[in-house]
Amino acid sequence: MAVKKGDMVRAICEKLENSLEAKASDTRFPSYLFETKGEILDVKGDYALIKFGKVPTPNVWLRVDQLEEFK
Secondary structure: OOOOOOOEEEEOHHHHOOOHHHHOOOOOOOOHHHHOOEEEEEEEOOEEEEEEOOOOOOOEEEEHHHEEEOO
16 A cells, blocks of 8 residues: 555554564554544655544554555
């Protein structure tokens, strides 16, 4: 999936589980990663910086292949 700044996405649970990112942190990912719209703020190589939801949550870097368009 080609992504660009401003796209709305959400994380794909199956691709995030057992990933390098999951092994490097707490594997209990918050539900908002999969259930709310996330706006891509920046893209660097294979990773995108995403801001999720309207409530204060930390921005997160995820691999582009772990994302899908949020319709």
